[in-house]
Amino acid sequence: MSKKSSVPYVLLITIEDQLQDIIPTKNEIIDLTRAFAQSVGKEVPIDTIDFDLTKKDILRQNLDCLSDDEKFDFMSQIQKLSYVKCRPELEEEITNLLSYQDRITGSKDSRNSISGLLAAYPPKIRKQWTKACIFFDKDDYRNALDNVRLAVELLVKELTKSDASLENQQKNLGNFLKAKGIGKQVRNYLHNILNIYEKIQNNEVKHDVPESLSREEVTFIMNQSYVLIKFLVDCDNKAF
Template identity: 40%
Template structure:
């Protein structure tokens, strides 16, 4: 199932909202909201941009989670709240996304519960930190989740950086091709490098919200792939 927001419904809502506000108001609404959640949007002055362009582009720059928060806040503005049909559409848009976000998180929680409680705890902490916009904590915790999972799968107590040889052997034993093993290890190398350079000893102030979200998603993909390998016959 596609976990993106309903595009047709989103366009319909944008078409109605653009007629309720001036270009400058849309600039203020989208830019101030993006700043409040640690994200950036492209259009910061009206210039030659139409109201539709301002709204569509700046909303598209936001993560799906931020879009949901933006529309949830938008409903509280009197011009919007006075239009019950529009409010219903916004509620429908939000409702279409929230279960998918929750399902993804629950799926990972259930997946990790087959291993050990400390792995599940680290994962849950990463979600809590992320929801609270404490991104250093979120990235640290999801890195710990991955590190603990590898220790469990490989039967040792090595750090993430020192698992490469045994991890390569583990993947080959689970019928992963040498080309894909090399690709996987390169991806893991890059993930570690960014974590070490930008996160491990610093607040990740040089990373944008979308880059932080990418790192979180990358770790989830790695975790899901390792679990699938572990649960398939050698």
């Protein structure tokens, strides 16, 4: 797994370790992986017995030719085999592995949803959102947060028709939300979120690489940005 992968590596290794113990022969491992690879239009690198390779070597090398989604699909099929079903711990670990696919799919759906929502606005806004997602996938958190902040700021400028910076948009944004029928409590709540968001951005991102922020914290900020953008677009589309 030399390339960047969204499949949890440690969990995959744990599953591979157990599979090599319960799949009786090297030939069966080759048959299983080759049949699946061919079903998705690929060829496995190990398709004949190599006595210098262990069962685990064969399994890992043949799985490495698959994409992340294909690995998930392969494990989903393996989970249905009788010798896996009789091992509850292994079955549970495969279930845990497959749960990551749901999280990844959900994340992609959210991103696509925002891209669709932003299609009605100047292209530069959607461009910044897309760049933020690409940087996040590359673990480039500094640029991910820089670009997502800019996407939010550009959207706010578009809605308020003001070129003021995000931190100076409180009155303009309040007027916009009030005109859309948003109550005072929710307006104040949004301002509080933006203030905290702005402080994190200023303290952790604008002036340094955010090494103190974990992936979970960066994910939270990205998700918060998603909520902000969706709420603002929904408000903009509200007719009175």
